[in-house]
Amino acid sequence: MPGPILIIGAGINGLVAAADLAARGKPVRVLERGPTPGGAVRTEELTLPGFRHDVAAMNLSMFAGSAFMAKHGPEMARHGMDFVPIPRPFAQALEPGDHLGISTDVEETLAGFASEADRATWRALMAEFPERAGVVGGLLGTPMRRGPLLRFLWQSWRKLGTAKSLDTARFLATSPRGWLDETFEDPRLRTALASWGMHLDFAPDIAGGAIFPYLEAMAGQALGMVIGKGGADVATRALVGMIEAHGGSVECNAEVERILHENGRVTGVIAAGEKIEASTIFAGLAPKHLRRLLGDGSGDRRFDRGLETFRHAPGTMMLHLALDAPVPWAAEALGRYAYVHVGRSVDVAATTYAEATAGLLPATPLLVVGQPTLFDPSRAPAGKHTLWVQARVVPATIRGDAKGEISARNWEDAKEPMTERILDLIAEQAPGFRRTILARTAVSPLDLEAGNPNLVGGDQICGSHHLSQNFLFRPLRGFADGSTPIANLQMIGAACWPGAGTGAASGFFAAQALR
Incomplete structure (x- = not known):
């Protein structure tokens, strides 16, 4: 008897695929290498007890508007899915005191x-x-x-x-x-x-x-x-609840070590030392990791080479802050928006990108400052706040510093001075900001990858979306539908069309195509 449908990775795409299949009566088993499901859609107390921080994804608009939610929204609600609507989604902090929202x-x-x-x-x-x-x-x-x-x-x-x-x-x-x-x-x-x-x-x-x-x-x-009520992980918890309610399973600390295939057809995996048979496998893996798990390869040299040369975007650095009060923006209206981008001009953004792709720590990284507790106070103790900060973009491998101030050439030593640079950029827009900080946790690009290997070099979108690697070329020509040269082995995840975000379309596409 063939085994269940195996899904490698409990990220948003894997969980959406599993939930849709399980709801249709398919036997589903999700294998996750990490200690908790969710991938980039997780929420944890990263600074102080009672302060819940979204580890990576904060904005769930794509998930709320997804085809999966259109089909399964009522059942997800029964499993606790709850959204917080936000009428002021984003603003730009320009010259200090000036903004556009x-x-x-x-x-x-x-x-x-x-x-x-x-x-x-x-x-x-x-x-x-x-x-x-x-x-x-x-x-x-x-x-x-x-x-x-x-x-x-x-x-x-x-x-x-x-x-x-x-x-x-x-x-x-x-x-x-x-x-x-x-x-x-x-x-x-x-x-x-x-x-x-x-x-x-x-x-x-x-x-x-x-x-x-x-x-x-x-x-x-x-x-x-x-955003998710109480944290982005409300989506993860609802998906796991839905999968288990229909007889499927989500198993953590179950790292897949090898994908098995014979005569051009997938047969199962080796996971945590155990051989598990499967009739179909959905692989929610960055291309380099799919290639690694295929061992000697898929039998198609161009496909294998494409997985090896798949190009990742520059890295992201995250900063999670527990605050004693809201950010004291000089432009007070910024305290009413979910996202505040900190960056003075289009030219500065272009320079930042060029610096990062050259391996330099950018002088003025573009900051995405998320203020979730302004809209969802359940994420922090009464009167307190969390701040979610992304520095886009930064290099995974450091060759220098665009400002000539940071001598470190590894992230272990560069993380602290880059944290100070980020805080300075925010404080420039919000005098007195540093006095509101109760605790902070910095996450370098390599820390992101260590926590989730699909975030190669801290690439939070699992692969550049440039035209040479998008549409019919994502992840490579001839396989943009997520198929592989191995029958019944399907690619899903942000590296597949239509790419990054919480919409989980590639997982839903794959599930819908399986009859």
Whole structure:
């Protein structure tokens, strides 16, 4: 008798796949190397007791709007899934005291714009957003398989016509700066939107990155943001509860050591010294780790080489803070937003990216400052707060310091001075900020990888989304549907189309395709 469906990795994609399959009566067994499930969607007391910090992902908007939640939302709610809606999703801290924010109140958003022309452009973009979101969102929600992709392209062309279809294709290939320069007058607004590209390895001048600032801007305006009630791990706990309720299992401290296959077909795994048979395996692994577990290889030299040469994005450094009070922003309005990006201009962001990719500790890393307890006070003791800070982007391997101040060439020694650099950038925007800090925990790119090997070099998106490694080329040409040369071995996770984020589409695609 063939064994159950095995899923390697209890990240968001693996858990979504397992939950959907289990709900359909399929025998499912999830094997996770770490002590807890969730991957990048976990919440822990990283500083002081009672302060719950999201380890990596904080924003659950993609998960809330996912196809999985559309199908299973009521059951997830029964297992404790609960979201906190946020009407002011993000803002940009510019020159100290100046900011620009996006709110679901359009008049509030427009009041921060310096240009009347930009206000008119914003209204026009909002008006066309439902149509464009239907196309762009539809593409991101389409598996990269011949049938679904051809149907999507045909239907989109029928709906848009040739001219609009070509305009959309051009937009998908445009850099953030290219789109922003041709769309808006105010450099402050351009800066605020360009910051979103850095979340997915799109520096301002990288082709193909315009889509992300656009989607985050329009979705933030139209829908706001959601976070998990009590922590992002509410999603993980609900998924595990759903899997177990349908007879599946999630086993932690069960590291897979080898994927077994014979005659071009998967047969099982070796995990924690045990041989486990399986009829189908979903592998939620970074490409380098999938290649490692295949031993002598898949039998397809190009596929194996593609896994070995898959390119990861620069690293991220995390800083988790327990605070005695909210951040005392000089621009007081910043204390009303879930995310505050700290970065003064598009040019500074471009320089930061160039420094990091050259192996230099950036002089002014782009900061993403998350303020979850402003909206969900259950994450900290009464009157206290947590702060979630990402420094994007930083190198995994340090060759120098762009400011010439940090002599360390390894993260063990560089973590503390980089922490001070990050705190200085926040304090510049919030005088007195340091006096609010009760405790702090810094997490270097290599710490991130040690805790989750899929975050190679601290790459939180499991692979660059540049055009050469996106769409039909994610993770490599001919396998963008997650298939492999080994029958019944399926790739899932952020390294697969449609890429990073909590939407878990690759896991859901794989589960839906299994009949």
